[in-house]
Amino acid sequence: MTSTARPGKDVATDPIGFEAHDHASCISAAVAAAEAHCQTEGLRFTPVRRKALEILLQEHRALGAYEMLDRLREAGFGSQPPVAYRALEFLVANGFAHKIERLNAFIACAHPGASHSPAFMICRRCQSVAEAQSSPARGALGDAARATGFTIERTVVEAEGVCPACADKADA
Amino acid sequence: MTSTARPGKDVATDPIGFEAHDHASCISAAVAAAEAHCQTEGLRFTPVRRKALEILLQEHRALGAYEMLDRLREAGFGSQPPVAYRALEFLVANGFAHKIERLNAFIACAHPGASHSPAFMICRRCQSVAEAQSSPARGALGDAARATGFTIERTVVEAEGVCPACADKADA
DNA sequence: ACTTGTCATGTTATCTCATTTCCTGTATCC
DNA sequence: GGATACAGGAAATGAGATAACATGACAAGT
Numbered sequence: 369m370t371s372t373a374r375p376g377k378d379v380a381t382d383p384i385g386f387e388a389h390d391h392a393s394c395i396s397a398a399v400a401a402a403e404a405h406c407q408t409e410g411l412r413f414t415p416v417r418r419k420a421l422e423i424l425l426q427e428h429r430a431l432g433a434y435e436m437l438d439r440l441r442e443a444g445f446g447s448q449p450p451v452a453y454r455a456l457e458f459l460v461a462n463g464f465a466h467k468i469e470r471l472n473a474f475i476a477c478a479h480p481g482a483s484h485s486p487a488f489m490i491c492r493r494c495q496s497v498a499e500a501q502s503s504p505a506r507g508a509l510g511d512a513a514r515a516t517g518f519t520i521e522r523t524v525v526e527a528e529g530v531c532p533a534c535a536d537k538a539d540a
Numbered sequence: 541m542t543s544t545a546r547p548g549k550d551v552a553t554d555p556i557g558f559e560a561h562d563h564a565s566c567i568s569a570a571v572a573a574a575e576a577h578c579q580t581e582g583l584r585f586t587p588v589r590r591k592a593l594e595i596l597l598q599e600h601r602a603l604g605a606y607e608m609l610d611r612l613r614e615a616g617f618g619s620q621p622p623v624a625y626r627a628l629e630f631l632v633a634n635g636f637a638h639k640i641e642r643l644n645a646f647i648a649c650a651h652p653g654a655s656h657s658p659a660f661m662i663c664r665r666c667q668s669v670a671e672a673q674s675s676p677a678r679g680a681l682g683d684a685a686r687a688t689g690f691t692i693e694r695t696v697v698e699a700e701g702v703c704p705a706c707a708d709k710a711d712a
Numbered sequence: 713a714c715t716t717g718t719c720a721t722g723t724t725a726t727c728t729c730a731t732t733t734c735c736t737g738t739a740t741c742c
Numbered sequence: 743g744g745a746t747a748c749a750g751g752a753a754a755t756g757a758g759a760t761a762a763c764a765t766g767a768c769a770a771g772t
Contacts, residue, residue: 412739412748412749414749414750416749416750417749432728432729433728433729433730434728434729445750445751446750446751446752447751447752448750448751448752448753449729449730449731450730450731450732450750450751450752451750451751451752453729453730453731454749454750469641469642469696469698470641470696472728472729472730472758487676487680487681487684489681489684489685489688489690489692491690492693498684498688498690500680500681500684500685501680501684502676502679502680502681503679503680504659504674504676504679504697504699505699506679507674507675507676507678507679508659508672508673508674508675509659509661509672509674509697509699512659512661512670512672512673513661513672513699513701516661516670516703516704517703517704517707518661518663518670518699518701518702518703518704519701519702519707520661520699520700520701521664521699521700521701521702522699522700522701523697523698523699523700524641524642524696524697524698524699524700525676525681525695525696525697526641526695526696527676527677527681527685527690527692527693527694527695527696528692528693528694528695528696529685529690529691529692529693529694530690530691530693531688531689531690532688532689532690535689535691584719584720586720586721588720588721589720604757604758605757605758605759606756606757606758617721617722618721618722618723619722619723620722620723620724621758621759621760622721622722622723622759622760622761623721623722623723625758625759625760626720626721630720644729644757644758644759713772714771714772715770715771715772716769716770716771716772717768717769717770717771718767718768718769718770719766719767719768719769720765720766720767720768721764721765721766721767722763722764722765722766723762723763723764723765724761724762724763724764725760725761725762725763726759726760726761726762727758727759727760727761728757728758728759728760729756729757729758729759730755730756730757730758731754731755731756731757732753732754732755732756733752733753733754733755734751734752734753734754735750735751735752735753736749736750736751736752737748737749737750737751738747738748738749738750739746739747739748739749740745740746740747740748741744741745741746741747742743742744742745742746
């Protein structure tokens, strides 16, 4: 994992997105954006859901459902799996988070609001995940779909490899 | 050997999977091809591995590891999870099968021998899976990887949607 | 023929991930 | 107030995956 496993502090150069972040403000901004979105859509941004999103943003990495459950329990919420799964399902359904199929884990959306067909780069060394955009329907896959009459509704695009930080470590 | 699935020949770009098959012969052909490949590569195409591949080919759909385990047990092999997982791992490692991350399930490779960066189309109604080719490293994802210094080693590309057969059913 | 190393298989136990089911509270609408 | 729809809590279980260890098959080296 990352060198600095201290949530909430000194994350300024956190390599996880492969870039630097002003973490504290990106959290509050994302939460506020989610809240606003829920308001306009008539969705309920309840305490568990808010807390789950905060946790994902704070960790800034892919979190398993049971890790999420631990955090939620610490925060005083229910401690049974469905509590975490329901909150995560809500976040994913509304574009505030994504599920990384390869890891069976969840991560806060890095581009909330943006039109979404996300792609992920997963470091097999440090497990860090970076989010990018993709348009898989416009490549060979799209051609195949059109040729067979398959209707694409959603895509999972996940690249596994080595992030720059781990590559550097290996060189040294 | 059959009309549609000739391993080793250049069917590589056919998005097969939502089409008719001469099943019996496509199974034996694929098994024979796998056997030949193992021979030349010095790999051991043991009874469990052969049976596992036959099962995948026969079912012609994505099979969970425990379903596979059930079939293997019926066929007189060991009945503990590692038996199935090891056989599946061998098949995947050698390109005879693929794992569908979205389903946590395994399917026989539709283009054995072809250079492999597979993409899948998964019907959310009937769970059928078709295999196509993809080159995700050449699109937006590849650009993002180069921009950040991420080295792509492997990609998972899975599209979820509705297959032509199920779409027809819905129309009717 | 015997030993050694390697790989495959079998088995137990355990771990992680995910869902079903049922019940309770609480907003909202009429 | 009563109906209804949704959210959350809790129990139990299902489903996916692996660690750890023992045994068996087989080829290579002596």
